[in-house]
Amino acid sequence: MLNNKLLQVFLFSFSSLFIAQQKKISLSYFPDDKVMVVAHRGDWREAPENSVWAVKKAIEKGVDMAEIDLAMTKDSVLILMHDNTIDRTTTGKGKPSDFTLDEIKKLHLRDGLGVETQMKVPTLQEILEISDGKILLNLDKGFDYIKQVYPLVKKRNMLDQILFKGHESYPEFNQKYGDIKNEIHYMPIIQLGKSEDLKKISDYIRNYKIYGFEFTVGTTEKDLIDFKSLREKKVKIWVNSLWPHHNAGNNDDLVLENADVYDWYITKGVNIIQTDRPKELINYLKRKKLYF
Secondary structure (H helix, E strand, O other), X not given: OHHHHHHHHHHHHHHHHHHHHHOOOOOOOOOOOOOEEEEEOOOOOOOOOOOHHHHHHHHHHOOOEEEEEEEEOOOOOEEEOOOOOOOOOEOOOXXXXXXXXXXXXXXXXXXXXXXXXXXXXXXXXXHHHHHOOOOEEEEEOHHHHHHHHHHHHHHOOOHHHEEEEXXXXXXXXXXXXXXXXXXXXXXXXXXXXXXXXXXXXXHHHHHOOOOEEXXXXXXXXXXXXXXXXXXXXXXXXXXXOOOHXXXXXXXXXXXXXXXXXXXXXXXXXXXXXXXXXXXXXXHHHHXXXXXX
């Protein structure tokens, strides 16, 4: 048993090192003409969502970025957790803030079918350690805990590996984060069809060097805008392939029958895709010579 565990650690370390040597793990240097693959909550089909192994599996597959969700314990430690409660994804019940880290660590994570595993809820610190130099991270709800997240990330010199996102208008963003805005990579989330969100686009373009925009398209293309004009400004375009309302129906469920569903993203000018099917997306991008 011990030998098997040692072999697993060796193989993971070797494969991670190989990946890191092949490409620079950096938001600043990610090629604009390639498509960034983002694994939703880590590679949750291979391991419990927001777990250490969900991130490790994403690294093994060659995923560019893992999207993870943050919450805080009763004793102010940042952990990975998507829901407002721990009920669905762990063997416990209640809010993350009801438990100390020691209490959280006594629980086990559940897999996608709700079955108990032997895996534990990880801290953000643990995820930063295994991700450093190996994979980019999007910290969902990261701005909710920016005062705790920023020092952790800066201390590890990982600011160029971390993407923050939020719904704030530019004035709100500037007021809240003006003192660190030029040190971080930030992406506003825009819901197409909302006039107040469309105004955010021009405000950010005029006032701030944003990394890109995440767009929610809707179930149809009725509110779609010209992403390519934004791409000309060296702004990256993120669209989720998770569910039909994100992408005018061009979602991950269709990919198992026909991977060319992803053509829609390429023709529209999208160059960051968050997916629940990282293996299929990477294979598609390799075929199209769009994988970095």
